Amino acid sequence: MARHTGHTAKGPSQRQLRVGELVRKELSDILTRGEVSDPELVGVIITIPEVRMTPDLRLATCLIMPLGGGDGKKIEKVLNHSAKYLRGLVSRRMTMKYMPDLRFVLDTRYDDDMRIDTLLHSPDVARDLDRDDDGEDFGGRDEEE
Template sequence: MAKNRHSSGDGPSQRQLRVGELIRRTLSDVLMRGDLHDPDLAGRSITVGEVRVSPDLKVATAYVLPLGGHGQEDLVRILARNRAELRRLLSRELTLKFSPDLRFRVDETFDRLDETRALFDRDDVRRDLDE
């Protein structure tokens, strides 16, 4: 009997990873060029750190962060408000059969990186690493 590749213990498939990266690059380009005409986004630099796609490729969750990290929740609300327009702009540039529904979340990767650095700077951890 064949193993189910989409069981809950497995990570994303190669297809999900490929589509997620394609959406991430395209979304970054759309936001960088200012194709989305919303005055609340004018002049804002936005990092799209990752896009995770559901196994059926119908939902894409973009992890975003404004430059400087200020106004994260506002940025997520603004992007969510414009998700239909962003989906239309993405579908124009992507060669996917269906354009996925977009969701936006704050990218907390940089916060975790700072926490990890702080952990490695602790004397007791440094002592354990040196042994």
């Protein structure tokens, strides 16, 4: 019997997206109001750009970004340590049969985008693109042959 993993070509279901957005909103509100009394989080502004839900809605992977260049790994560790407490705060604000477990992961998408952009604008890549525009292929032969 095939096991459903929830990974389809279409992406997450509407239900996963809706619940993820509700969890993201409540977590953002909790962190903005400073309801977590951990000394490591004092004065740190944390953004939650996305919450990804598993198909069974039992696990919420929360992508986090500290604003102002804070130590992301340290904040990720602190939030994962406080995950059960945060889960309790979120569950009081939502009406769900089961509250998902929370897992916090540092969001590196923007850093990855900048790294790829830098690579695409490097002289080596520009040279290869210019060579391709001149009609030469990468095999070293002219197209006329």
